[in-house]
Amino acid sequence: MNFPTEPATPNALKPTVISPRALFAVSSLGLGHATRSLVLINAFLAQGYQITIVSTGNALAFLRLELADNPAIDWQDREDYPPLERGTGWRFYRFLIFDLFKTWVLIQKEHRQFEHSATEYDFVFSDGRYGFYSRWTPSFILSHQIAFIPPKGLQEISWLSDHLNATALKKFDQIFIPDYPCPSSNLTGNLSHTPVLNDAKNQYIGILSSYPHLEMNQDIDYLFVISGYLQEHKETFVKNLLLQARYLPGIKVFILGDPAANIEQYAEFQKDNLIIHPLASGQLRQELFGRAKCIISRAGYTT
Incomplete structure (x- = not known):
């Protein structure tokens, strides 16, 4: 039987830590x-x-x-x-x-x-x-x-x-x-x-929210969030909102809540003062909510 020729180092004696x-x-x-x-x-x-x-x-x-x-x-x-x-x-x-x-x-x-x-x-x-x-x-x-x-x-x-x-x-x-x-x-x-x-x-347990309060310059006049469980007729619903948003003054931003959304079908609505995001996550999501003066949401329970 072969034995190690040098004593084990302290690190070798440490037990393996298994993460929960x-x-x-x-x-x-x-x-x-x-x-x-x-x-x-x-x-x-x-x-x-x-x-x-x-x-x-x-x-x-x-x-x-x-x-x-x-x-x-x-x-x-x-x-x-x-x-x-x-x-x-x-x-x-x-x-x-x-x-x-x-x-x-x-x-x-x-x-x-x-x-x-x-x-x-x-x-x-x-x-x-x-x-x-x-x-x-x-x-x-x-x-x-x-x-x-x-x-x-x-x-x-x-x-x-x-x-x-x-x-x-x-x-x-x-x-x-x-x-x-x-x-x-x-x-x-x-x-x-x-x-x-x-x-x-x-x-x-109270309310769970992943939206921290951010002190930011509020340069978005209207933020539209298409959230909640909405499957059927979503395209028609979004287009109707975009049509109505034309009559609102200022900067308007839409979040469609769908990473697979085809933005090209809404190309006629996109202007310098109207921006469409398929999905907003991470820092962008936090910033858009922090910058909005008014949030208009087709919301589910959590939003």
């Missing part, structure tokens, strides 16, 4: 899930965590831009649930039934897949991805939508949708609600203040 690991599963239905999860992701990166981010679509593209080239992050692109707001008239209800079933199938699928790797993480944090929980690993979910406001004709079964949603949320060790606990002074009203939470482990 966490998985963040972020919904891609709108950008709000990504912007609010970004606050938490940055906080755990600062604590030395190795982080896996699971998302897809615009949400994944946004997070990649915000956290570009960070060696502590592993990226996974996984299919998200279908939209639940497709179609109009009777087609809406047909799509709703189909998409609810597909959502249930995808939740079961992602849960089975995650269970195989759950023990690799110190905890898992989900923002709108219901299948990322485990009996082996501490599992947390962030959600402001505990109850639902059903579409016309389905109000009588709202109790059923609320209890089904609560049952899914209770599979997590803790439900974090980005709102205030006061029933009369909050953002979401009955969406996050509902009796179905009474026997669930939950905590109201």
Whole structure:
């Protein structure tokens, strides 16, 4: 047996330090899930965590831009649930039934897949991805939508949708609600203040925002932010806004919230005093909000 001829150095005797690991599963239905999860992701990166981010679509593209080239992050692109707001008239209800079933199938699928790797993480944090929980690993979910406001004709079964949603949320060790606990002074009203939470482990954590206040020269008169979950008819919606913006004086800036947006289709609207960005992230995002005198937003909950 060969032995080393020289004594081991102190560095050789130091134990290997293994960084803690966490998985963040972020919904891609709108950008709000990504912007609010970004606050938490940055906080755990600062604590030395190795982080896996699971998302897809615009949400994944946004997070990649915000956290570009960070060696502590592993990226996974996984299919998200279908939209639940497709179609109009009777087609809406047909799509709703189909998409609810597909959502249930995808939740079961992602849960089975995650269970195989759950023990690799110190905890898992989900923002709108219901299948990322485990009996082996501490599992947390962030959600402001505990109850639902059903579409016309389905109000009588709202109790059923609320209890089904609560049952899914209770599979997590803790439900974090980005709102205030006061029933009369909050953002979401009955969406996050509902009796179905009474026997669930939950905590109201206030507002999560990735927008710091910046003291800047406010040289943008109107900032239009096309945010929230908006899929169908978005092109028509944006063009109508651009047409109306022509009549506003001063500098106008549009953020479309879609990295894949084809700016050429809006070329006729772009002038010296009207600028269009497909997506704004990082320092540009902070600066545009800081420079705006007035923000006009087609917003989701988070924006």
